[in-house]
Amino acid sequence: MIREFGLIDVMYLIAAARWTLALTATAFVGASLIGIVIAIARILPFAPLRWLAAAYIHIVQGTPLLVWLFVIFFGLPLAGISVNPWIAAATAFSVYGSAFLGEIWRGALVSIAKTQWEAGASLGLSLGEQLRYVIVPQSIRVAIPPTVGFLVQLIKNTSLAAVIGFVELTREGQLTAAGTYKPFAVYITVAAIYFAMCFPLSQWSRSIERKLDVAR
Amino acid sequence: MSLVEIHGINKSYGSVQVLKDVSLDIAKGEVVAVIGRSGSGKSTMLRCINGLEPVQAGVIRVDGTQVNDPATNLRKLRQEVGIVFQSFNLFPHLSVCDNITLAPRVVKKQAPQAAREVAREVLARVGLEDKLDAYPSQLSGGQQQRVAIARSLAMRPKLMLFDEVTSALDPELTGEVLKVLESVAKEGMTMILVTHEMGFARRFGSRVVFMHEGRIHEQGPAAAVLAEPKTPELQTFLSAVLH
Numbered sequence: 375m376i377r378e379f380g381l382i383d384v385m386y387l388i389a390a391a392r393w394t395l396a397l398t399a400t401a402f403v404g405a406s407l408i409g410i411v412i413a414i415a416r417i418l419p420f421a422p423l424r425w426l427a428a429a430y431i432h433i434v435q436g437t438p439l440l441v442w443l444f445v446i447f448f449g450l451p452l453a454g455i456s457v458n459p460w461i462a463a464a465t466a467f468s469v470y471g472s473a474f475l476g477e478i479w480r481g482a483l484v485s486i487a488k489t490q491w492e493a494g495a496s497l498g499l500s501l502g503e504q505l506r507y508v509i510v511p512q513s514i515r516v517a518i519p520p521t522v523g524f525l526v527q528l529i530k531n532t533s534l535a536a537v538i539g540f541v542e543l544t545r546e547g548q549l550t551a552a553g554t555y556k557p558f559a560v561y562i563t564v565a566a567i568y569f570a571m572c573f574p575l576s577q578w579s580r581s582i583e584r585k586l587d588v589a590r
Numbered sequence: 591m592s593l594v595e596i597h598g599i600n601k602s603y604g605s606v607q608v609l610k611d612v613s614l615d616i617a618k619g620e621v622v623a624v625i626g627r628s629g630s631g632k633s634t635m636l637r638c639i640n641g642l643e644p645v646q647a648g649v650i651r652v653d654g655t656q657v658n659d660p661a662t663n664l665r666k667l668r669q670e671v672g673i674v675f676q677s678f679n680l681f682p683h684l685s686v687c688d689n690i691t692l693a694p695r696v697v698k699k700q701a702p703q704a705a706r707e708v709a710r711e712v713l714a715r716v717g718l719e720d721k722l723d724a725y726p727s728q729l730s731g732g733q734q735q736r737v738a739i740a741r742s743l744a745m746r747p748k749l750m751l752f753d754e755v756t757s758a759l760d761p762e763l764t765g766e767v768l769k770v771l772e773s774v775a776k777e778g779m780t781m782i783l784v785t786h787e788m789g790f791a792r793r794f795g796s797r798v799v800f801m802h803e804g805r806i807h808e809q810g811p812a813a814a815v816l817a818e819p820k821t822p823e824l825q826t827f828l829s830a831v832l833h
């Protein structure tokens with residue numbers, strides 16, 4: 375039976391958007407944890423660490439996210455490890471995000487002049503202390519705009535998780551469109567909800583940038 | 591015993607040898623002015639003394655501790671050896687107070703309140719006690735350089751290295767920094783200064799070291815060396831800088 379596309383469907387879509395946000399948040403935390411390690415490994419003066427981190431980034435960025443979703447969701451069960459769509463999506467997006475955040479943050483760290491490291495070292499700060507008190511605080515300013523930019527990409531890219539049956543905003547949209555035969559109205563609504571999530575983030579990033587500039 | 595002993599150091603970047611068999615002994619309380627043409631290795635020698643650059647041969651000792659020994663704790667050495675750079679290198683994200691107290695708090699584990707008191711004291715010595723809570727970007731170049739000197743002083747070093755600390759400054763601002771250097775020298779600090787300020791070298795340098803193509807080409811008591819250079823290279827250099 376075909377039903378109308380009404381307010382109740384919009385409510386369902388908004389409810390499904392919570393899962394988009396939940397997946398984004400989880401993936402962002404996971405990606406940050408791995409990403410910071412990767413970024414720091416890439417700038418420390420220990421060649422083997424640098425190579426490992428670089429290899430990780432090349433592998434992740436050189437392969438489609440969709441394939442990793444399939445590998446984890448369809449492949450792991452064959453190896454006897456059962457995964458639900460939520461775990462599979464969270465893992466795949468964390469790994470995917472970590473390579474990007476690792477690169478963004480490495481860029482931010484190396485943008486700080488070498489003389490700042492030297493000034494810290496000359497005062498007796500260890501490598502870790504130079505990072506913690508001198509380099510990282512300065513690179514945050516540089517890192518915020520691209521990091522938020524990435525977060526916006528991440529929100530939109532979580533729609534890929536629909537293909538393994540994870541019901542987030544896009545998947546809910548597909549289901550609603552199939553039930554109502556109103557794909558245009560449904561997907562416009564879906565787009566509007568994505569926009570409502572992404573736009574404030576970009577604005578927020580801009581306001582933080584301004585605040586950091588004032589604090590300088 | 592010498593505070594700084596440098597014996598036969600060689601330093602290369604790739605195939606380019608920058609320091610060639612450099613030896614230098616500096617006693618406690620000496621103020622040594624290092625002069626020489628651009629590229630003669632002055633900065634490199636300074637950076638080797640606090641272990642910022644490794645050397646390929648020779649020995650460097652500061653207060654008996656061998657700098658170029660892998661077993662040496664550079665962290666400890668650098669608490670005793672302050673260095674001030676041409677480009678100030680203050681931490682732009684930290685207030686003047688935090689710039690000065692960071693290392694005392696983190697490296698020497700001073701209590702924040704005690705560190706702040708030290709900051710006040712060293713700022714007074716460079717004539718900037720009212721700038722405790724300013725940020726580097728709010729200061730003139732001369733003031734920034736004085737903060738950098740204060741930051742170094744706060745570690746209570748035994749030796750201070752200055753690498754062309756007035757070269758990035760306008761002439762009016764140079765004077766205020768030189769005055770600070772002068773008072774630090776008068777307090778008995780052992781100092782090695784790379785400088786183009788011949789007047790300062792003459793008045794406060796106990797010794798002048800002239801570097802040429804990676805070697806110490808001529809050295810001696812400041813007044814004598816500057817008044818009567820023996821080697822043609824130093825004569826040429828001096829007539830060039832004194833226009």
Ligand SMILES: Nc1ncnc2c1ncn2[C@@H]1O[C@H](COP(=O)(O)OP(=O)(O)OP(=O)(O)O)[C@@H](O)[C@H]1O
Pocket residue numbers: 603608626627628629630631632633634635
């Ligand atoms: N990191 C580096 N890599 C390669 N070469 C270097 C490096 N640092 C310095 N050099 C070279 O070493 C030589 C000596 O440099 P140094 O900075 O010690 O000279 P300087 O006497 O301080 O000159 P200036 O008066 O211009 O500061 C120069 O030829 C320079 O090009």
Ligand SMILES: [Mg+2]
Pocket residue numbers: 632633634753754
């Ligand atoms: Mg130099």
